[in-house]
Amino acid sequence: xxxxRARAPDVRTLGVIAVVLVFAALFxxxxxxxxxxxxxxxxxxxxxxxALAVAxxxxxxxxxxxxxxxTFGVSAYTVAILSHHSVLNPVLLMLGALGAGVLVSILFSxxxxxxxxxxxxxxxxxxxxxxxxxxxxxISLTGGENGLGVKGAVDISFGLDPLQxxxxxxxxxxxxxxxxxxxxxxxxxxxxxxxxAIGRNPVRAAAMGYSVHAYQVAVTLYSxxxxxxxxxxxxxxxxxxxxxxxxxADSVNFVLYSLIGGVDTVLGPLLGTAxxxxxxxxxxxxxxxxxxxxxxxxLTVVYxxxxxxxxGLRQLWRLRxxxxxxxxxxxxxxxxxxVAGAVEMDRLFSAARDE
Amino acid sequence: MSLEHVAVAAMNGLVVGxxxxxxxxxxxxxxxxxxxxxxxxxxxxxLGAYIVWLALGHGQSFWTGVVAAVLAVGIVGGLALMTMLWxxxxxxHALVLLATLALSLIMEQLAANVxxxxxxxxxxxxSARVPIGHTDYPVYDLIVVVAxxxxxxxxxxxxxxxxxxxxxxxxxxxxxxxxxxxVPVSRVYALAFVLSCGLAAVAGSLLAPLTQVYPTVGLDVxxxxxxxxxxxxxxNFRGAAVIALGLGVAESLGSLxxxxxxxxxxxxxxxxxxxxxxxxxxxxxxxL
Amino acid sequence: xxxxxxxxxYYGRSHVVQGISLRVGLxxxxxxxxxxxxxxxxxxxxxxxxxxxxxGRIAFEGRDLHSAPVHSRAxxxxxxxxxxxxxxxxxxxEENIRAGALLRPRADxxxxxxxxxxLFPVLAERRVQLAGTLSGGQQKMLALARGLALQxxxxxxxxxSEGLMPINIDLIAGALxxxxxxxxxxxxxxxxxxxxxxxxxxxxxxxxxxxxxxxxLTEFATPDQLVATYLKGEA
Numbered sequence: 001x002x003x004x005r006a007r008a009p010d011v012r013t014l015g016v017i018a019v020v021l022v023f024a025a026l027f028x029x030x031x032x033x034x035x036x037x038x039x040x041x042x043x044x045x046x047x048x049x050x051a052l053a054v055a056x057x058x059x060x061x062x063x064x065x066x067x068x069x070x071t072f073g074v075s076a077y078t079v080a081i082l083s084h085h086s087v088l089n090p091v092l093l094m095l096g097a098l099g100a101g102v103l104v105s106i107l108f109s110x111x112x113x114x115x116x117x118x119x120x121x122x123x124x125x126x127x128x129x130x131x132x133x134x135x136x137x138x139i140s141l142t143g144g145e146n147g148l149g150v151k152g153a154v155d156i157s158f159g160l161d162p163l164q165x166x167x168x169x170x171x172x173x174x175x176x177x178x179x180x181x182x183x184x185x186x187x188x189x190x191x192x193x194x195x196x197a198i199g200r201n202p203v204r205a206a207a208m209g210y211s212v213h214a215y216q217v218a219v220t221l222y223s224x225x226x227x228x229x230x231x232x233x234x235x236x237x238x239x240x241x242x243x244x245x246x247x248x249a250d251s252v253n254f255v256l257y258s259l260i261g262g263v264d265t266v267l268g269p270l271l272g273t274a275x276x277x278x279x280x281x282x283x284x285x286x287x288x289x290x291x292x293x294x295x296x297x298x299l300t301v302v303y304x305x306x307x308x309x310x311x312g313l314r315q316l317w318r319l320r321x322x323x324x325x326x327x328x329x330x331x332x333x334x335x336x337x338x339v340a341g342a343v344e345m346d347r348l349f350s351a352a353r354d355e
Numbered sequence: 356m357s358l359e360h361v362a363v364a365a366m367n368g369l370v371v372g373x374x375x376x377x378x379x380x381x382x383x384x385x386x387x388x389x390x391x392x393x394x395x396x397x398x399x400x401x402l403g404a405y406i407v408w409l410a411l412g413h414g415q416s417f418w419t420g421v422v423a424a425v426l427a428v429g430i431v432g433g434l435a436l437m438t439m440l441w442x443x444x445x446x447x448h449a450l451v452l453l454a455t456l457a458l459s460l461i462m463e464q465l466a467a468n469v470x471x472x473x474x475x476x477x478x479x480x481x482s483a484r485v486p487i488g489h490t491d492y493p494v495y496d497l498i499v500v501v502a503x504x505x506x507x508x509x510x511x512x513x514x515x516x517x518x519x520x521x522x523x524x525x526x527x528x529x530x531x532x533x534x535x536x537x538v539p540v541s542r543v544y545a546l547a548f549v550l551s552c553g554l555a556a557v558a559g560s561l562l563a564p565l566t567q568v569y570p571t572v573g574l575d576v577x578x579x580x581x582x583x584x585x586x587x588x589x590x591n592f593r594g595a596a597v598i599a600l601g602l603g604v605a606e607s608l609g610s611l612x613x614x615x616x617x618x619x620x621x622x623x624x625x626x627x628x629x630x631x632x633x634x635x636x637x638x639x640x641x642x643l
Numbered sequence: 644x645x646x647x648x649x650x651x652x653y654y655g656r657s658h659v660v661q662g663i664s665l666r667v668g669l670x671x672x673x674x675x676x677x678x679x680x681x682x683x684x685x686x687x688x689x690x691x692x693x694x695x696x697x698x699g700r701i702a703f704e705g706r707d708l709h710s711a712p713v714h715s716r717a718x719x720x721x722x723x724x725x726x727x728x729x730x731x732x733x734x735x736x737e738e739n740i741r742a743g744a745l746l747r748p749r750a751d752x753x754x755x756x757x758x759x760x761x762l763f764p765v766l767a768e769r770r771v772q773l774a775g776t777l778s779g780g781q782q783k784m785l786a787l788a789r790g791l792a793l794q795x796x797x798x799x800x801x802x803x804s805e806g807l808m809p810i811n812i813d814l815i816a817g818a819l820x821x822x823x824x825x826x827x828x829x830x831x832x833x834x835x836x837x838x839x840x841x842x843x844x845x846x847x848x849x850x851x852x853x854x855x856x857x858x859x860l861t862e863f864a865t866p867d868q869l870v871a872t873y874l875k876g877e878a
Contacts (some may be wrong), residue, residue: 122581
């Protein structure tokens, strides 16, 4: 009996091994494979980071922020604008982009403090839609509808050429690994668990003495930094920024990527991004019906895989280990929530509970 | 800037606001009952417009087309939504949002496939014009405003005094208790879906002569309707209607004095300020 | 009139009600007592038809209720007044009562309103007030008044006295008692000795999902004797 038990692998260890393998494959695989694979994976990573940001702020902290796209876009524009004003130092550009992202995040933090629930969502949504029009206010600065090129060639990206060699790709991998690692660490830390508790029931958390707003501001800034770093990298990789980067389209995409990949995990959003963008490219080449297929894919996820792909896999795994150990451990769902605003948030992400 | 210019701009604003109010009211109704925003609302608007186009192409009158649009989209759309969303009613709201988003994508693609992506013009059924000062204002536009107001007032009366309207509000406010009191909840849901789609179709079909018909004609209305519904206080039928009319007029009047882009920003700013001022209230129920 | 045979109820994995059998007759007041969390509310909800997954027989007036939807159980004459969140908060007191009465002809609807106002005059005073702004106790009275005014054949009430002042407990106990006298069956979950004595002739004791005893109210002269029945045999 005991010997059989001892052999059953610890879920946690398996998880860590899997992650290490994934990242090893990420660093080594595409460069070995060649044929522009690093460039395509770069695209997935650049768009995957904001999806991760969305998962953290909207999934874990349950702040429905549709404005991550705005942060992303503003940071990218900052790089472009600065490069036109003779700022070509890569570190300064990076800091500029991150700083701009922080400023936008501060605005969103203010919203989190003054509003909750769907009104917060609308504030972020409106702001993002408004941002899309901002470049038109000063065409000389931003290039208006024509967009803006990024000056400085490879100097601004530490000498790494996004189009040749693997250096830039490895920079991307390193940034991704950094944010994933940091996010995992924070999520499993006490602060992370408090954040999740606040997301589930802010009233109860406040009653327990936690400063709800402080945590909300913190998570808004953190996810803003992730999105800002992605915007910075985008500007470096594509050397061109345009209005659509600022608006709602990308923001909605990020939400989709994270929802489909699994909003409760760190890798989920990245995988969701890769999957959906790949699907879009493939379908875009095959047919003009891509929207139809994406819609059908979404429906499939909704009815068959509601926790997203990664979340669904996780649940499958949990089911397996439950049968193995034969002890019915509950999943420890939190109790009923009382206040309207908290109810909205809870209801957005979890099924109605009957007790 | 003469008074006449202002009057014309205000009228234009009312026309846009009226159709927006119809779409937003439908959204608010659905939100109140089911607790979610229907991303495909703009696409039912679009379908309404296409059905009018189809009717005209088959030699029917414009008004026949409108009636056909409302019935067809209301019933078929309502049933489709019911089939899709009823199984999800106790699951996470995010899933419902995703499902309606998926429906929206599919509807737009199918519309483009069936009708082509080009914009089809539709002639207004009444080409008469009425003088307002020195300008001749189209009578049809005025009719649109009147029709919208009549429908919205009718909706208000329905919700307040008629049996199914009261049941709708009851289900929105306390579904459990409503069923305990004998209200057939699934029937009420179905009604809410049908009405919501019908309202969108009315708006789409009435506005078709003014905007032309193309697969994404509903998108702008959609976004504005979302804004209106949330700013009006979710599930608040009257609030949504009033704010929609107000915003339509505000944007139209604003563009007299402020150049294009800034008007949009001004409108956004107004709504943002409104929300921040109102952020105390959080109730999510169908009110009148 | 109401008969439960070996009822089991599950919330997900939780086996909350583990095989109970009870009956309530016409014009009979029956109580259900026990500690918090033993499954009393779950039992009532199971009878009404929403919430838990159930196994076992629930028969109302001879017909098996199994799988009948909630609203059709209500239309057969089964009423339920939950312990909380029983009103429509954005409707006035009067609209709340009317909402329940809509299934009846016009004339009856007016009669329902008057009955409710006679039962609890405080409701008449506040007829145009939004129900959500009433105090907790007033909301309970509104729900109960509406429940009684709809003239069910069997009314189930969950913790009517909880949170109420003694004066109001008297009022509702009286109202329920008169309903029983008029031929309505009443199944009430409550802890107030006074209320149980006024309304019920019989009661069941519930402990950890099962019924551990059935008693006549005449067996108890003091509250302590009643409480002793569900403390007895604590492991």
